[in-house]
Structures are given as C-alpha cells and as structure tokens.
Amino acid sequence: MSGYRLTRRVQFYETDVAGIVHFSWFYRYMEEAEHALWREAGLSIHPHGSEIGWPRVSASFDFHRALRFEDEFDVCLRIVELTSRRICYACVLQKQNLKMATGTMTVACVRKRPDRTLEAIDIPAEIASRFEVYRQ
Amino acid sequence: MSGYRLTRRVQFYETDVAGIVHFSWFYRYMEEAEHALWREAGLSIHPHGSEIGWPRVSASFDFHRALRFEDEFDVCLRIVELTSRRICYACVLQKQNLKMATGTMTVACVRKRPDRTLEAIDIPAEIASRFEVYRQ
C-alpha cells in the first residue's frame, strides 16, 4: 500500500460562523485517510493494548479554497517517504477536480515506557513490509 | 464541595455555519465545569494510571437561547444527587442574567477490568467525602 483515496462529506459541526469548514478539520480529514490506508493494509494504527504508538512529528496545510456544509470531497493520501523510524505523507483535498488544500504529515514510531514517556524505535518489520513509497 | 461556577468565552471553532455555538459544545462546557469542581475539591477525575473511571450514564440539555462567537458566559454546576455509585449534576448556562441552557448529567464510578469492560463499583470514600449535595 502506498496511498489511499477517502471520499467524505462535510458535516454541519465541521463548519464555523464564517460559513466554511474550520481549518483544524483538514488535519483530521488527513488522519482519517491515514487510518483508512492502514486498515486497507490489514493493520490498525492503534490496536488495543499495543505498546507502540504513532505520534505526529509535524503536520501542515496550505488552504486554497473553502469547503462548505454538505460538500463532497476526496482526501488523496500518499506515502512520500519511509525511513526506518518515520512515515511522511502528502495529501491533496479535492472537490470534483478542484484542489482545495494540500497537506503533509510526518509520524514517528515510538514505544510507550511505563512512565508514559515515549521512546523512538524502528518501525516493526511486519508493519514496514505493508507500506511503500508512492511512485507515479 | 457541592457546586462550581466556571466563566468561559465562546471560541471561534465552537460556532457553526448557523452563526451560533453548536449544541454539542454545551455538553463539553458542562464537563469542563465538572472537572473544575473536582480540581477545586483537590481531585482529578482522571489521575494517570488510575483503574477507576467515571463514564457518563446520561446527559441532557434544554436550549433556551443561542450563544455566539466571543460571548462570555457562566456554567453553574451543582451536585443534585449523590448515591453510593453515582453523582448527578444540574447545570445552568447563563450570559449575564439570561438563562441560555439547562442541563443534567449523571456519572457512574467504574473499575476497568483487564479485558477493558467496566464494572460498576462504590465511589471510594476518599472521593465521596469531598462532595455533598448542593442545598440552597
């Protein structure tokens, strides 16, 4: 698996008083597509009881056009880099053929220590083997 | 402790395209006041590593008037019933002297079993002793 296209509709509670989707929701849309990609690869990013986690290292969006209540749109997520410890995604939100927003997100593989601190670790082989960098 | 008054301002992301606070936020406001009440009593409702939890059993609101961006309002929370296993709160949201909404919430004390299921238990004495029913 190297990418996923999620189709989604804007919900009422995702809009704000300016009449458009609040920008914080775009980061959630991107993460929804990530988790759908993992499920498509036969994995859960957060299986119950796992000591491994995937905190976000960075995330960004450039916003090109506004989304509105009940708009249908696609979240196109692609793996653009895969190192021993991190996955970098690129994301495009499209409504029909219009590019609405462009994002990136990097996540790291960590182990949760008993004291709740997080230790960066190598991505387990059984996870890394399911993913690859997207090639056009 | 038998009650708490939380003062709060409406944030932009709490509004929706109808120009008012989305109704789902009132339940969060009520819970914010609950957790502030617990802190005032010297407690955290969710201390790290605790095997005890406080899931919501029921919650309701009657909405009288709309809240808007940057409105300042008070969340007045009172304990109206305290049994061996549950706490019932009543809540009034006010803007100046106007009653905006009236809510109720009941929470139960549970222990989390290793298999993630929840078992209703008596409220520990060191918690129950900090609270009492509000009397006018």
Next chain:
Amino acid sequence: MSGYRLTRRVQFYETDVAGIVHFSWFYRYMEEAEHALWREAGLSIHPHGSEIGWPRVSASFDFHRALRFEDEFDVCLRIVELTSRRICYACVLQKQNLKMATGTMTVACVRKRPDRTLEAIDIPAEIASRFEVYRQ
C-alpha cells in the same frame, strides 16, 4: 421519510484518554443521521442563503456501552413526533445487535430576523410534506 439508518466508524479524534468515544460525539452522530435523513428526503437542513433555521430545543442521551476506536456502528434515527413547529427524533446507536446508547432530539423551525434573533415559525409545507412520524 420517517427514519434513517446511518452506518459509521469511530474515528481516532473522537476517542478520549479514557479509551472510549467522548460522550459529546453521540450528539453529533445523531445530528449526522438527521442531516442524512433530510438529504434522503431531497432536502438540505441548511441551504445556502436560507432565512430558515433549525436550532435544537433539547437533546439527551442514555449511554449503555462504550464505543471504541474503529468500532463500526449504526445510528438509527426515527421521527417520533411532528407538530406544526417542531420535529422530535428518537435515536438508537447499535454495534451489531448491542444497544450502545439511546437518544432524543427536538428541533424547532425558526426564521432569522435581521437583528440575529430567532422567531419560531410554522414548518413550511414543502418541508413538512416530506416527513412523517415513524410507525412500526
């Protein structure tokens, strides 16, 4: 139209540190099903530029079981009362055959006055004619 069944999966951002869906989300799930019901009836509950709105008058939930990350569930919404000015819904959230939560919601038809205050009005005939009370 008198009811709608929405199938939905729990998203990561809907969970909280207790490991379950935060209770405020159930009200959003109920509203998602309402808006899907309206679309199924050929309507939008918030068409652009409309002076008519549907603020919530009251909403409640009894929570029976916890929902968790990636759980699939159904939101079964039914119209249980339809007056000249209000619609009352009943809602059951189910995971497979388990009843997870039971809710109610009443919404009123209002006109927005230029000064932003809301005036209760009769439900327009072209809307009322699309809905009816659910009968078993």
Next chain:
Amino acid sequence: MSGYRLTRRVQFYETDVAGIVHFSWFYRYMEEAEHALWREAGLSIHPHGSEIGWPRVSASFDFHRALRFEDEFDVCLRIVELTSRRICYACVLQKQNLKMATGTMTVACVRKRPDRTLEAIDIPAEIASRFEVYRQ
C-alpha cells in the same frame, strides 16, 4: 500589539485514546491566542455582519512533546510578518520552560462577495494600524 501569551489548561475532550492531546487541537490553541491578541488590540476578528473575513492561508506545527489531561501550558503568539494583505504568526507552546510545539500560521484579508466567493483585499488601515511585527 505584536504578540500575546495565552495560558490554558488541557480539557478532557482534547485528549485521545493514546492518552495525549490530539494534534488537531494545537491549531485551535494557536487560533485562540490569535483571537485573544485581536481582543487585546480592541478588535474582534469576526464582528457580526462584517463583510471582511480572515481565512487561513497555511498553518503548520512541529510537535516536540506530548500534552496531557489537565496540563497547564502557554501559547506564545507573535506577529512575524505583516504585509498589505496578510499576517504571519509564529507560535510556541510551552509547559513551564519546556517547548512542546512550534507553529506558524498565515491569514489573509478577504471580502465576501454576495455569491460567497472570497476576494483578497488590502487590510483596512484601522486594523493594520493596531498591529506590528514583533521585535526582540
């Protein structure tokens, strides 16, 4: 005005099943500080009935450490660039003296046309005159 420090506590509904604040909240924290900065300057970023809006052009965060339930933290926002049409902010989230996250956000001044499209315009003088770039 060229900067603002907002003090804030993590709310329960801002956490997720991984036990930490969901990353989408950091963008909301940054915006909260922006709106507080505007109020401190005697302005509202969204006065009722205004035809001017401030959509986000881009926003990013690097996440250094996790925030948890009831953590107290500061959101330090500074204006780092001010052009005729845009404001760029830099943001640091700190818990005590620890840097938790570092963000940026650029917003543009727009006029809402009657057809809902947005037209980029110069920042009105009465707004631009209240702000300046932060200098150490």
